[in-house]
Amino acid sequence: MSRWDEGGAERLSAPRRIYDGLALALLMWPATAGMWLLGSTRTWGFAPGLAISFLGSLLVVARPLVFRVVPRGFAPAGFWIFAALAVYVAARVPAAAVPYAARWEALRWICLTAAAWSWTQTAYRSRRWQGLLFVLLLSVAFLCLYATMQQMNGSRMVLWAVRPEQYGMRASGTYLCPNHFANVLAMLLPVAAVLLFLPEAGFPLRLMAAYFLAAAVAPLYWSLSRSAWIGTLAGLGATALLLAWRRGRAWFGAALLGLPLLAAVGGWLAWQALPGVQFRVRQVLEKKEESGGIRVPMWRDAPAMIRDRPIAGFGGGSFVWTYPAYQRRPKHHLTYDFLHNEYLQMQVEYGAIGTGLLLVGLLWGTAGAAVAVGRTRNRAGAALLAGAVGAAAASLAQAFFDFNFHVFPNPHVLAWIGGVAWGVWAMGEPPGKPAPAWRRWLGRAGALGGAAACAAGVWLAVAGGMAYFWNLKGELARERLDWDEAVAGFERASRWDRGFWQPHLGLGQVRSAQATWLRDPDPDAERAGKTRLAADAEAGLLRARELNPYDMAVALGLARVYNVRGEPEAALAEFRRAAAARPRYVFYREQVGIQLRRMGRDQEALETFRKNLEDRVGGEISRLNVRLLERKLAREAAASAAP
Numbered sequence: 001m002s003r004w005d006e007g008g009a010e011r012l013s014a015p016r017r018i019y020d021g022l023a024l025a026l027l028m029w030p031a032t033a034g035m036w037l038l039g040s041t042r043t044w045g046f047a048p049g050l051a052i053s054f055l056g057s058l059l060v061v062a063r064p065l066v067f068r069v070v071p072r073g074f075a076p077a078g079f080w081i082f083a084a085l086a087v088y089v090a091a092r093v094p095a096a097a098v099p100y101a102a103r104w105e106a107l108r109w110i111c112l113t114a115a116a117w118s119w120t121q122t123a124y125r126s127r128r129w130q131g132l133l134f135v136l137l138l139s140v141a142f143l144c145l146y147a148t149m150q151q152m153n154g155s156r157m158v159l160w161a162v163r164p165e166q167y168g169m170r171a172s173g174t175y176l177c178p179n180h181f182a183n184v185l186a187m188l189l190p191v192a193a194v195l196l197f198l199p200e201a202g203f204p205l206r207l208m209a210a211y212f213l214a215a216a217v218a219p220l221y222w223s224l225s226r227s228a229w230i231g232t233l234a235g236l237g238a239t240a241l242l243l244a245w246r247r248g249r250a251w252f253g254a255a256l257l258g259l260p261l262l263a264a265v266g267g268w269l270a271w272q273a274l275p276g277v278q279f280r281v282r283q284v285l286e287k288k289e290e291s292g293g294i295r296v297p298m299w300r301d302a303p304a305m306i307r308d309r310p311i312a313g314f315g316g317g318s319f320v321w322t323y324p325a326y327q328r329r330p331k332h333h334l335t336y337d338f339l340h341n342e343y344l345q346m347q348v349e350y351g352a353i354g355t356g357l358l359l360v361g362l363l364w365g366t367a368g369a370a371v372a373v374g375r376t377r378n379r380a381g382a383a384l385l386a387g388a389v390g391a392a393a394a395s396l397a398q399a400f401f402d403f404n405f406h407v408f409p410n411p412h413v414l415a416w417i418g419g420v421a422w423g424v425w426a427m428g429e430p431p432g433k434p435a436p437a438w439r440r441w442l443g444r445a446g447a448l449g450g451a452a453a454c455a456a457g458v459w460l461a462v463a464g465g466m467a468y469f470w471n472l473k474g475e476l477a478r479e480r481l482d483w484d485e486a487v488a489g490f491e492r493a494s495r496w497d498r499g500f501w502q503p504h505l506g507l508g509q510v511r512s513a514q515a516t517w518l519r520d521p522d523p524d525a526e527r528a529g530k531t532r533l534a535a536d537a538e539a540g541l542l543r544a545r546e547l548n549p550y551d552m553a554v555a556l557g558l559a560r561v562y563n564v565r566g567e568p569e570a571a572l573a574e575f576r577r578a579a580a581a582r583p584r585y586v587f588y589r590e591q592v593g594i595q596l597r598r599m600g601r602d603q604e605a606l607e608t609f610r611k612n613l614e615d616r617v618g619g620e621i622s623r624l625n626v627r628l629l630e631r632k633l634a635r636e637a638a639a640s641a642a643p
Helices: 014-030 043-061 080-093 099-122 128-154 178-196 204-223 226-249 251-275 275-292 295-308 319-326 343-374 379-399 409-427 437-481 484-494 502-517 524-545 551-564 568-581 584-597 602-614 620-641
Strands: none
Touching: 014 043, 014 099, 014 128, 043 099, 043 409, 043 437, 080 343, 099 409, 099 437, 128 178, 128 204, 128 409, 178 204, 178 226, 178 295, 178 379, 178 409, 204 226, 204 275, 226 251, 226 275, 226 343, 226 379, 251 275, 251 502, 295 343, 319 343, 319 568, 343 379, 379 409, 437 484, 437 502, 484 502, 484 620, 502 524, 502 551, 524 551, 551 568, 568 584, 584 602, 584 620, 602 620
């Protein structure tokens, strides 16, 4: 671990204070305002957050280029392993199953790494760290008050949206999913508990910690998130173990023996006193696999994916696109964006290399934090590090059952906590020797490269967000049958982001619809118009397939184009492609049979619909077609057998 050298305690000038304040305000966005955008789980929520956070990191990284004297950079234990993991994620983008999705994931990883570095470099100053933690606790306390208001009013409204029916009245604050909201509370509870008994925190922050604890306990219970309850126990336990480790071996041994007993007693009391705990735990005891929803069936499908790409994985963001071909156990075909287990999904998307880097980084970081807590004389740094380890343990425990690291604000909360904790710890360590001239020049070169990378991140996030915006406008216009506005939106989207496949898909769908419905009194003119529009549609759809070969909406669009052009065999091939790639998707399976009927191949159509029913994939369309085709073929057989 590096040590602070020159400039660690200098009195900051007004420009420097303004500069640092602006950088910190920008870094705060994901874990404050980002939470109020329905958890920033969609592109319109996380794209601005990426750009703003990258901009804040750019200001921090560029400080050696702007000011003459700044503290030498400090890297927490395990940081460079995670930085190497972020570089690996970015390097895998071109080879990913869907490069566009992989690029967003790479931006998330790099943004989080840059934010963790930036928090550590800027949060170390006395009184600054108290204010930063005060803001974080206050921000989440507002979410808790909002969740309490929802509960008291019996409302499923989350800001301007309705909470999905499957969650019922489970508290979720400004998130649509209660588990994501509860994850933030589980991370902050160990930190608040530590601050409550830390004199160095000062009266305002300790009072804020007490207020947060009072505001958060009931919403955490109302969330009915079993994984968050487990995470809370893991987080508080990890913090207590580290603080006991600091006190001595006897304390640590007593904590090892006493904490499980304390957790058991607390669990028994909760079972006796809290109906929500009884309800959620009884679901596991009585229904077992069904209580986890689609988790266990998906986990059982995952080994087949891992065997196909064991070393490097499918690439970031690929699960939602590649899983349908492996889906066997979930009963219904739905869009599953995540595997609900971060470690399995890490292996699926990044292979043994990515998972190995992750595990090494976690082990190194945990060991480094334990050593730092045990050896330092800085009580505030040790206590905050113990709380930060508890926050990480809470999130890592919940990650066995959820995908909280993919919810944009949540890992930024962890980066905020960890950066402040390591910064305060480093502030209390002896200053290092002044860096030689060559090292200062090397640091400036690194600052220049880091600033350039952050600037690139800002641009990519803005461009991706604008492409999303114009594509959405195009889709809305297409639904209104406003073809000209739709085409204009799709063309603008593709100009903003040439790797985004959906504008090409939308343009192909528009041209396909126009070709289908084109009518002209002149048959030759109509035929020429249909041919031209079908060719434009095919070009757009083939470009979309090139950018994302796993989106079977492209195959559906191409099939329609080929039917318009009078190429039924080509259309049948596209329907079969989609059905093979989505074997549990009823619509694509039935389209194969419908196309066969359209081509007059009734026997093959009958076999297709029967196979759908045999595989428990067919719906009412398959059942109806089986009856109709059986009668039709029987009549034809009887007619041919008659003298």
